[in-house]
Amino acid sequence: MSMSLDESCSIEVAVRVRPMNAREEEQGVLPIINASEERKEVTIVRGGGNRQTRQTYTFDHVFTGYTTQSEVFDPMQPMIDSVMQGYEATVFAYGQTGTGKTHTMEGDVMDPNEKGVIPRSVEAIFDRLGHKDKYSEFSVSASYLEIYNEELTDLLVELPVTLKKAPVKPVPAGDKTPREHGLNVMEDKGTSTKPGRGMFVQGLSEHTVGWSAVETRCRALAWP
Numbered sequence: 001m002s003m004s005l006d007e008s009c010s011i012e013v014a015v016r017v018r019p020m021n022a023r024e025e026e027q028g029v030l031p032i033i034n035a036s037e038e039r040k041e042v043t044i045v046r047g048g049g050n051r052q053t054r055q056t057y058t059f060d061h062v063f064t065g066y067t068t069q070s071e072v073f074d075p076m077q078p079m080i081d082s083v084m085q086g087y088e089a090t091v092f093a094y095g096q097t098g099t100g101k102t103h104t105m106e107g108d109v110m111d112p113n114e115k116g117v118i119p120r121s122v123e124a125i126f127d128r129l130g131h132k133d134k135y136s137e138f139s140v141s142a143s144y145l146e147i148y149n150e151e152l153t154d155l156l157v158e159l160p161v162t163l164k165k166a167p168v169k170p171v172p173a174g175d176k177t178p179r180e181h182g183l184n185v186m187e188d189k190g191t192s193t194k195p196g197r198g199m200f201v202q203g204l205s206e207h208t209v210g211w212s213a214v215e216t217r218c219r220a221l222a223w224p
């Protein structure tokens with residue numbers, strides 16, 4: 001996860017170890033990972049007795065099965081400040097299926113303790129915007145994209161049923177017809193006089209979620 005715009009390093013990597021689930025508990029599975037939030041270390045213990053091996057890895061942040069959603073988000077707060085200063089920031093969750101990516105990023109959106117990184121980030125952004133002076137003008141927009149099996153899907157577009165079954169086809173330039181598949185990743189390198197917008201997803205919908213004058217409405221719209 002990229003968490004802060006520190007002068008020395010702009011990328012930070014965190015690991016979160018989830019607690020055993022009910023099935024693992026039932027089967028009496030033994031944990032092979034020892035995580036220390038304090039030492040920022042994860043130790044993998046393999047085998048037993050004389051043949052036991054231990055490998056220790058160090059991260060910028062280590063979250064254990066006891067770490068709360070709020071504690072996971074805390075180190076990301078400086079990143080929100082960087083965004084408000086105009087920098088771009090990315091929080092990226094990676095891991096095999098069932099390891100807790102969705103739990104960490106989304107969590108239970110309706111539960112103040114269990115909500116994850118995305119609702120907390122949106123709230124933090126609107127909170128900071130709410131403290132700007134009344135002459136500031138800003139707009140916030142959101143896109144929601146799924147990449148699955150190397151296919152890109154716009155999750156904020158209501159799809160006609162027929163399109164859900166449409167075969168994968170390349171999208172002609174400028175075509176904004178909603179479709180399940182076929183969004184393309186493009187790069188705008190710009191010209192010698194005008195900087196480009198860099199990497200972007202062609203045809204991905206952007207939804208404006210609020211204005212400074214109606215902060216309460218923003219909050220309501222920010223998390224559909």
Ligand SMILES: Nc1ncnc2c1ncn2[C@@H]1O[C@H](COP(=O)(O)OP(=O)(O)OP(=O)(O)O)[C@@H](O)[C@H]1O
Pocket residue numbers: 017018019021065095096097098099100101102103104
């Ligand atoms: N830190 C945690 N504390 C409690 N429960 C957790 C934690 N992390 C994950 N879980 C639970 O474990 C299950 C799997 O987690 P989750 O769905 O977030 O995995 P995922 O990485 O998104 O998997 P997939 O790649 O299949 O989407 C869920 O029931 C989730 O609530």
Ligand SMILES: [Mg+2]
Pocket residue numbers: 101102103
């Ligand atoms: Mg998931």
